[in-house]
Every structure is written in C-alpha cells, then in structure tokens.
Amino acid sequence: MIHDPATAQAVHSFFEAAAMLVGGRYYWALRRRGGQPSMLHGAGFAVLLGCVLGAAIGNKAVFWIEMPHLWAQHGGWPGFFLMGQSMVGGLLGGLIGVEIAKVLAGWKQSTGDLFVSPLLLALIVGRVGCFLAGLNDGTHGSPTDLPWGMDFGDGIPRHPAPLYEILFAAGLGCLLARWRQRLAAESGLLFKLFLAAYLLWRLGVDFLKPVPYAYPLGLSGIQWVCVVALMLYTPLLARQLRKVFP
Numbered sequence: 001m002i003h004d005p006a007t008a009q010a011v012h013s014f015f016e017a018a019a020m021l022v023g024g025r026y027y028w029a030l031r032r033r034g035g036q037p038s039m040l041h042g043a044g045f046a047v048l049l050g051c052v053l054g055a056a057i058g059n060k061a062v063f064w065i066e067m068p069h070l071w072a073q074h075g076g077w078p079g080f081f082l083m084g085q086s087m088v089g090g091l092l093g094g095l096i097g098v099e100i101a102k103v104l105a106g107w108k109q110s111t112g113d114l115f116v117s118p119l120l121l122a123l124i125v126g127r128v129g130c131f132l133a134g135l136n137d138g139t140h141g142s143p144t145d146l147p148w149g150m151d152f153g154d155g156i157p158r159h160p161a162p163l164y165e166i167l168f169a170a171g172l173g174c175l176l177a178r179w180r181q182r183l184a185a186e187s188g189l190l191f192k193l194f195l196a197a198y199l200l201w202r203l204g205v206d207f208l209k210p211v212p213y214a215y216p217l218g219l220s221g222i223q224w225v226c227v228v229a230l231m232l233y234t235p236l237l238a239r240q241l242r243k244v245f246p
Contacts, residue, residue, distance in 0.1 A: 001134035008136035015129020023122030043105035050101025058093015062086035065221035112191025120173040131162035199226045
C-alpha cells in the first residue's frame with residue numbers, strides 16, 4: 001500500500017483511467033465480434049451519450065450523498081464536479097441516462113447485456129488502484145481481528161474491502177458466464193442480474209467499512225441508495241427471471 005497521499009492519488013487515478021480504457025476497449029471488441037451496428041451516429045450515439053452523461057452525473061451525485069459533510073469544505077457546486085466518485089452512482093446514473101435516451105431517440109434494442117463483462121473487468125482493474133491507495137482512497141474496511149486483516153498504513157488490521165470486491169467481481173463474472181446462454185433468451189436479463197447482484201453486494205459489504213456519514217438505521221448514503229434501487233429494480237428482475245427459470 002502507498003502511504004504518501006499525492007502518490008496514492010496519482011496511482012489511483014492511473015488505475016481509474018486504465019479501468020475505463022480496458023473496459024471500453026473490451027466493450028467495442030465485443031460489439032465488433034457480434035457484428036452489432038456502430039453507436040457513433042444516429043440513435044445509437046444518443047444512447048451512448050445518455051450513458052456517459054448519466055454515469056458522470058450519478059457518479060458525483062451518489063458520492064455527495066455518501067459524503068454530505070464535505071459539501072461546505074469543497075465549495076458547494078464547484079466542488080461537486082471536482083471531487084469524488086461512486087461506482088454505484090455511475091451504474092445507476094448510466095442506466096437512467098440510457099433509458100431516457102432510448103425513449104427520446106426511439107431506440108428499441110436492449111443495450112445492457114454487452115456491458116456486463118467489460119464493467120466487471122473495469123471494476124477489477126479499478127479496485128486494484130483502490131487497494132494500492134490504502135487509507136488515502138476511502139474504500140478500506142473497518143478494523144478486524146480476522147487473520148487476513150491488513151494494515152493500510154495506520155497500524156490497525158482492517159478488512160481488505162477492495163480485495164473482497166475483486167474476488168466478488170471475478171466470481172460473479174464466472175457465474176454469469178455459466179448462465180449466459182440461458183439468460184440470452186431474455187434480452188436485458190444479464191445486465192439486470194449483474195446490477196442487482198452488485199447493489200446487494202455493496203449493501204452488504206459496506207457494513208465492513210467505516211460509515212463517513214450515518215443516515216437512519218446507521219446506514220451509509222450508498223447503502224440507502226442500494227436499498228431504494230433494489231426495491232425499484234427487483235420486481236423487473238423477478239419478472240424476467242420467472243420466464244427463464246419457471
């Protein structure tokens with residue numbers, strides 16, 4: 001782990017950029033392999049733009065829901081655009097942006113399933129950077145007496161939460177790959193399973209992390225976002241799952 005804040009930030013930023021580059025390249029490779037039409041013009045471009053803008057806004061919005069106590073310290077609205085991000089917010093914001101863009105552009109095809117593997121790969125690469133950044137990143141776990149607890153720089157053994165997420169992403173990827181052919185019968189189901197699994201994972205694993213700002217029931221902002229999203233999303237997932245696994 002890196003203890004110097006400036007170096008940690010640089011390493012974290014490098015892995016964030018690498019995650020986006022690797023995930024993006026993998027996504028475009030999958031599109032070409034499947035012979036799918038380009039999304040760089042017409043309605044496809046509108047959907048892509050909706051995804052990018054929605055992810056960018058959601059990324060920041062959920063970070064500030066998680067860290068409202070930092071709002072005044074970082075200049076209110078200007079600070080909103082300059083600090084922090086959230087994987088949960090990026091996923092949900094991207095989903096909302098895509099659905100809005102599809103309605104406006106008249107796009108009927110499902111777009112989510114092809115994103116699953118690239119997103120999981122990007123998540124793994126990005127969490128390597130989180131792990132290396134140690135305490136400077138804010139994704140480390142709470143103190144633990146478990147034998148695999150790790151010192152992130154303050155002399156206290158903690159849950160290696162970024163490593164947990166890497167293992168989760170790898171395991172989920174293998175599981176979804178086994179079901180991919182069957183799930184393909186219902187367009188969009190693969191992405192719904194991925195998103196619901198990740199939201200449920202974050203709801204659970206964040207109990208092993210420090211809570212920067214406690215909301216009702218002692219949950220963090222991200223946990224409450226996950227709860228609300230799962231309540232809205234689970235009925236859609238269950239409806240499609242019943243068609244595939246009657």
